[in-house]
Amino acid sequence: xxxxxxxxxxxxxxxxxxxxxxxSQTLNHNVMYWYQQKSSQAPKxxxxxxDKDFNNEADTPDNFQSRRPNTSFCFLDIRSPGLxxxxxxxxxxSRDRGRPNTEAFFGQGTRLTVV
Amino acid sequence: xxxxxxxxxxxxxxxxxxxxxxxYQTSGFNGLFWYQQHAGEAPTFLSYNVLDxxxxxxxxxxxxxxxxxxxxxxxxxxxxxxxxSYLCAVMDSxxxxxxxxxxxxxxxx
Numbered sequence: 001x002x003x004x005x006x007x008x009x010x011x012x013x014x015x016x017x018x019x020x021x022x023x024s025q026t027l028n029h030n031v032m033y034w035y036q037q038k039s040s041q042a043p044k045x046x047x048x049x050x051d052k053d054f055n056n057e058a059d060t061p062d063n064f065q066s067r068r069p070n071t072s073f074c075f076l077d078i079r080s081p082g083l084x085x086x087x088x089x090x091x092x093x094s095r096d097r098g099r100p101n102t103e104a105f106f107g108q109g110t111r112l113t114v115v
Numbered sequence: 116x117x118x119x120x121x122x123x124x125x126x127x128x129x130x131x132x133x134x135x136x137x138x139y140q141t142s143g144f145n146g147l148f149w150y151q152q153h154a155g156e157a158p159t160f161l162s163y164n165v166l167d168x169x170x171x172x173x174x175x176x177x178x179x180x181x182x183x184x185x186x187x188x189x190x191x192x193x194x195x196x197x198x199x200s201y202l203c204a205v206m207d208s209x210x211x212x213x214x215x216x217x218x219x220x221x222x223x224x
Binding site for chain 1: 119123148155156157158159160163202206210211212214215216217219
């Protein structure tokens, strides 16, 4: 059974039109992450939540926002998508942070296309 | 700066053995992870090393040398389903994961 679920798997949005990607988890993990991954590149961490504590990476554009209304759900909002935002967006969870051997569990990703 | 280096692409034959290398320079070290990622799919966890030496898990083994900033993933008895990208990631002193760009492994019959 899937433990980290992302919807939709594929999303097409218009240039400049706000879009929201969703992630849910059944693992009851404290930490949820959003990564952006472009073709043949390393995943790039956008931000993460430790419980309700939001942590933004310094180089994450303001165009990207996130919400975590409860333990199970986390959303990625792209306020005005540009062509450069087309990528795979990966949601991941981990039981904790700040500890070694904290394995991350990934969802299947949402591939975003901007037209 | 922090850096993870892996070969971009490797090719191997079904049934053979392949070694994928990873070198790293990071601010501190709290372990090294290997993930497998099939095209268009999410990464899945393969292994974790924090002490020097070889960790074996079935057909896959992972080796770490902290003094050399070096790891490798060894895949034995290659199967076609092993065709994927293999990502090396290091957990730094802030417990943040620093990711490599991945090595695309192509398996030929």
